């Protein structure tokens with residue numbers, strides 16, 4: 144921690160700025176260990192086991208109830224008595240401790256729900272006992288995953304040590320072609336750089352192409368950086384992000400109070416304050432690696448079992464027969480994803496012997512898909528729907544796989560045994576490729592079933 | 595169940611070798627993460643989907659030697675806890691998934707980055723791991739690793755993150 148390494152006027156990465164703010168320092172150097180105070184501490188179904196650890200500290204009250212967010216999402220509605228008992232313990236803890244933000248079974252996946260509810264804002268530090276906490280980088284926040292014991296310590300002390308990571312810059316240029324999504328961008332990056340290509344690092348996206356990406360597709364890309372080993376990921380927030388959050392803050396007065404906004408504020412005023420709070424890396428900040436990716440060069444990609452960085456172009460796989468197609472998760476269970484599935488599947492039918500399972504990422508996504516008539520069309524095409532939440536993503540329930548079965552999924556992990564039996568195989572792809580494969584009964588490019 | 599080995603002092607054990615990118619799903623399967631948390635519940639499932647014979651063979655002080663990115667994937671702490679309570683004293687790898695790395699040290703399981711040892715140590719080899727001396731010894735050869743910071747060593751010697759925090763809070 145040399146003085147030379149941390150003058151306040153030195154060019155800094157996003158990670159340096161965000162962790163300096165969370166630690167109450169003017170500036171921090173890469174490699175420095177800081178005691179950070181997160182704006183939001185996130186936990187989900189694992190809240191009960193964390194509470195059990197926390198009780199060993201002998202405290203009556205957690206010290207940061209208003210900064211805690213708890214979502215029941217990983218196995219919902221409870222599939223077994225043990226899960227039900229776990230949920231009951233979580234509810235009792237939330238009531239006993241007066242936890243600030245609690246979301247019941249069916250509201251959706253923690254990362255999606257905290258985004259929709261405008262609980263996480265640009266420039267925030269979010270620590271979550273979930274490995275996809277880097278997700279919140281799509282809002283310009285610093286999100287990192289921690290373990291259960293660390294979360295318990297955070298509840299008891301309000302802070303946790305973090306090392307200021309080295310950063311990688313990824314500049315996005317150009318526009319996506321037809322049937323190409325940010326899932327394909329993520330799989331291309333992970334295939335090129337490896338599943339540990341960003342280990343311990345902050346992945347910071349910038350470039351002109353971001354303005355052309357929808358909010359849903361930004362979230363998908365940032366979310367997937369967890370699969371490259373990133374500590375956190377970040378995308379420079381723009382007016383689209385400020386407008387999205389401002390609209391939501393205005394309809395949630397309690398939220399505005401807890402995050403310090405004024406009663407009677409207009410949406411423009413709220414957006415102004417979000418803009419002021421946002422953090423951007425300095426132009427000449429130091430990165431350990433810099434990459435440029437032209438989005439127009441990306442093609443639909445698929446990750447093969449059992450490694451997310453074992454990727455190939457979809458056209459190289461066309462003899463792979465599938466038993467199940469799965470749409471959902473914090474990566475690709477949003478409205479845009481269901482829209483892509485609708486575009487491919489409406490008026491067609493899933494192949495005989497192929498199951499199509501859809502689990503929306505949140506109740507908001509589900510309601511909107513219902514209102515647009517997509518759910519009816521997709522049900523007619525043979526899809527079955529699960530309660531908003533994580534669904535079969537981690538092999539808990541609602542669509543687990545038998546030995547020898549093959550699934551193509553819009554999720555983020557294809558580890559052996561992840562979705563059920565260890566003898567099953569999982570391929571990862573964009574929602575459009577998953578939907579097209581459901582129609583064909585084998586892995587295909589969406590073009591093949593729509594033209 | 596074997597129970598944990600004390601890692602503050604040098605300990606000895608045998609090498610179990612595994613490959614690159616071994617993820618937390620195969621170290622401790624996701625299908626158990628919300629129903630099993632206690633040491634006695636998690637130990638029988640240690641490495642279940644990677645090496646079903648592991649939990650029956652491992653003894654206190656044994657070490658895992660692996661390649662790149664050991665413990666990538668989920669944040670589940672049982673991945674570290676199940677190994678520690680099965681008796682594993684250290685995982686020696688080329689690199690670690692970052693949450694596993696934190697979870698391991700917080701639970702008193704040594705996570706050691708030492709590529710030379712990974713290159714050299716064979717399945718079944720007898721090794722001694724010395725935290726204070728920052729070395730892994732096998733026969734006459736010693737493989738050194740960068741010392742853990744004083745803060746990490748004092749946490750380990752205090753019995754892990756929870757015990758250390760408990761004492762700190764009790765002292766006010």
Ligand code: SF4
Pocket residue numbers: 217252253273275471472473474532533536537555
């Ligand atoms: S959807 Fe899957 S990856 Fe996302 S939080 Fe849930 S279990 Fe984790």
